[in-house]
Amino acid sequence: MILARLILGLLNLAPMTGYDLKKHFDSSVNHFWHADKAQIYRTLAQLVRDGLATVRTVPQEHYPDRQEHQITEAGRRELEAWLGSPLGPDPVREPFLARVFFAGDMERAEVLDLLDHRRAQAQAQLAEFEAMHADLGDAAVRDRRAYLMAATLDGGIRHVRAEIEWLDSTKENLP
Amino acid sequence: MILARLILGLLNLAPMTGYDLKKHFDSSVNHFWHADKAQIYRTLAQLVRDGLATVRTVPQEHYPDRQEHQITEAGRRELEAWLGSPLGPDPVREPFLARVFFAGDMERAEVLDLLDHRRAQAQAQLAEFEAMHADLGDAAVRDRRAYLMAATLDGGIRHVRAEIEWLDSTKENLP
DNA sequence: CTGGCATGGTTGACTAATCGACTAGGCGAT
DNA sequence: ATCGCCTAGTCGATTAGTCAACCATGCCAG
Numbered sequence: 420m421i422l423a424r425l426i427l428g429l430l431n432l433a434p435m436t437g438y439d440l441k442k443h444f445d446s447s448v449n450h451f452w453h454a455d456k457a458q459i460y461r462t463l464a465q466l467v468r469d470g471l472a473t474v475r476t477v478p479q480e481h482y483p484d485r486q487e488h489q490i491t492e493a494g495r496r497e498l499e500a501w502l503g504s505p506l507g508p509d510p511v512r513e514p515f516l517a518r519v520f521f522a523g524d525m526e527r528a529e530v531l532d533l534l535d536h537r538r539a540q541a542q543a544q545l546a547e548f549e550a551m552h553a554d555l556g557d558a559a560v561r562d563r564r565a566y567l568m569a570a571t572l573d574g575g576i577r578h579v580r581a582e583i584e585w586l587d588s589t590k591e592n593l594p
Numbered sequence: 595m596i597l598a599r600l601i602l603g604l605l606n607l608a609p610m611t612g613y614d615l616k617k618h619f620d621s622s623v624n625h626f627w628h629a630d631k632a633q634i635y636r637t638l639a640q641l642v643r644d645g646l647a648t649v650r651t652v653p654q655e656h657y658p659d660r661q662e663h664q665i666t667e668a669g670r671r672e673l674e675a676w677l678g679s680p681l682g683p684d685p686v687r688e689p690f691l692a693r694v695f696f697a698g699d700m701e702r703a704e705v706l707d708l709l710d711h712r713r714a715q716a717q718a719q720l721a722e723f724e725a726m727h728a729d730l731g732d733a734a735v736r737d738r739r740a741y742l743m744a745a746t747l748d749g750g751i752r753h754v755r756a757e758i759e760w761l762d763s764t765k766e767n768l769p
Numbered sequence: 770c771t772g773g774c775a776t777g778g779t780t781g782a783c784t785a786a787t788c789g790a791c792t793a794g795g796c797g798a799t
Numbered sequence: 800a801t802c803g804c805c806t807a808g809t810c811g812a813t814t815a816g817t818c819a820a821c822c823a824t825g826c827c828a829g
Binding site: 420421422454455457458462481482483 | 826
Binding site for chain 2: 784785786787788789793794795796
């Protein structure tokens with residue numbers, strides 16, 4: 420599964436708890452992946468079972484203990500293997516395009532409404548991504564790791580922009 | 595589930611067998627959704643259980659019988675309800691961006707290789723989509739249903755083009 | 770002093786999706 | 800004659816993902 424790899428990737432940057440991981444999935448990683456917290460904890464347990472990560476309990480004052488997970492050597496090898504493996508075709512899944520595809524029975528006004536709603540959503544997401552991008556320092560110009568992370572965000576932005584342009588053009592010519 | 599809706603949408607265009615549906619998913623619908631055949635058959639059975647579709651067996655010469663599924667009135671209402679329902683945020687899932695995000699440990703040449711491979715894939719997909727688009731008649735200018743179906747393909751095309759531009763820009767500035 | 774929020778984690782039930790094998794007849798090509 | 804492909808559909812096993820509840824503690828605001 421891909422989630423196991425993403426978690427390994429994050430653990431490779433720093434040891435983390437499931438809670439930390441969830442926060443990453445909800446922020447820095449959320450423009451290309453989403454993960455449910457139950458699934459994160461279960462995948463983490465599986466990584467430990469498979470020897471790709473280890474846990475140690477770190478007590479804290481005033482807070483619950485942290486179950487800190489660290490990537491192992493085997494885990495690093497797994498990660499490398501994934502990064503170097505051949506690209507499979509990733510299955511497309513665009514629920515919104517699906518709606519549009521089947522919207523032929525709707526009134527013209529309803530279709531316009533649908534497209535407008537989507538546009539508002541996309542615009543909001545664009546603003547969010549652009550704000551995140553602005554927060555990125557200038558390390559991303561020299562350091563390859565930072566550059567690639569920033570690049571994925573840029574990919575998300577271009578992606579959303581393309582969608583907005585498509586929405587506008589689709590509205591304009593709608594018969 | 596979304597698949598049930600997509601199947602209803604297709605059945606709304608014409609009565610079909612699971613086999614027919616699978617072919618649609620592998621051709622006209624493949625730019626926004628993919629479905630496994632086992633899942634199609636199971637979902638079809640579920641639609642019948644729920645009264646959203648009916649089956650009748652149509653014998654054929656030289657070929658196995660067709661289990662032809664037709665949408666019911668209740669099915670049409672379901673479909674309409676879906677089309678009119680509020681847009682949820684659809685969870686992003688971009689395995690390729692995920693790889694790039696974690697590719698910081700790779701050599702520069704390896705990263706370039708990864709991006710080039712993806713570019714070749716995207717280019718191939720673009721050619722495929724453009725060929726499909728060229729096959730669409732001119733009905734799509736006047737008829738709303740045809741227009742919207744063509745629009746989703748156009749969306750796919752813009753999407754892939756944006757990805758190619760992103761890949762080029764990412765390669766160009768890679769430190 | 771109470772309620773909400775953050776930390777940190779677990780469980781059960783369920784739905785969705787994938788993979789591979791299996792059945793079975795007909796067709797055309799080698 | 801046999802091999803592979805097309806039509807058409809079914810089944811079992813497994814993985815992935817979602818939803819909602821539940822546990823416990825501590826902090827701060829009202």
